[in-house]
Amino acid sequence: MAKKRKKSDSLGSAKKNHQNTKGGSQSKDNKKSLNNKNKQKSSKGKKRRSVNKQKNTMITKLMDVMFFLIIVAMLGGSFLFMISQKEDKTVAGYRFYDVLTNSMVKTKSGQKGNFAAGDMIIVKSTKSEDVKVGDIITFVPNKEAKDTFLTHRVIKKIEPKGDEKVPHFVTQGDSNNSPDPEISGNNIIGKKVFSIPKAGSIVKLIRENILLSIVFIVALFLLVFIIKGYFEESEVSKKSKKVSKKSRRKSNEKSKKK
Incomplete structure (x- = not known):
């Protein structure tokens, strides 16, 4: 009876070990599949981000061109309008x-x-x-x-x-x-239909001081350009700070795992 019990116990333990090994292999396979899925998702996300970045850069360039063309047209038109003697x-x-x-x-x-x-x-x-x-x-x-x-x-x-x-x-x-x-x-x-206070005096001043008016218009154009460049630089610095923070986090996570 004792021998039979020993044999049955050994058979049960073998079955349990076999089940455990199966479960362990299945869990490993599941982890691998999840990792592969996550990698695929991350790669797709990166591709989408790159495409969106390209689109955004194209849109910003077009907006810049339109912006400067509108400013030049407005300044040129207003200048010609103001110096006109009619x-x-x-x-x-x-x-x-x-x-x-x-x-x-x-x-x-x-x-x-x-x-x-x-x-x-x-x-x-x-x-x-x-x-x-x-x-x-x-x-x-x-x-x-x-x-x-x-x-x-x-x-x-x-x-x-x-x-x-x-x-x-x-x-x-x-x-x-x-x-x-x-x-x-x-x-x-x-x-x-409408009146603009003191605008007539400004127009008269421009007519009487054409060179000063040209300098003022050029200075205004340069000021707009400088302000725009300042905001673009601030956006770039913010993005670089975000990237550096992410890289630091990743390095810290890797060091912790080690």
Whole structure:
């Protein structure tokens, strides 16, 4: 009986050892497969990151080119616009005028759209039929003097009579004591839609100091370029710091394993 028990115990232990060896080999195989899967995932992730980096670099380069082209166009256009001696400048249906007098300075609490000498006003081309009382309009007071412009508020609108096709208007500056002579709707250039304080004085200064204006525009362009380069360098330094931290972590992990 004792011998039989010894034999059965030895057989049981052998079976257990065989199962343990099988389980150990299976766990090793599972670990290897998991490691292979993780390696594949990491390689795919690296490829995606590299592709994304290439795309981002291309996009940033295109954005840089577009940015500089827009700046050059804006600066060049604004410079040509400012040095132009033509008073009646038109851009996409809008006209720009320098204000020379204080005839439209605010004198009452209810007045809106006022402006002063040294400002710049933006006028939108408008048909005389669309003008109403209370609008601020720019017009030619006398057709013989086509280079003279007034911008005053409409205080009266006279509808056309008989053979007349356009209405007539009576205007007055808000700070003036008397109204202007009656004008035809054909003399109207447009309605004032916006004013830029002191912009007229700046334009006048640029016209009178062209060389100084060129230096200012070039300096502004260089300043934008320097600021952009500074931010790019800061981004590169941040990325390098992140990379160095990762490498330190990996080295520390390797040393711990050893």
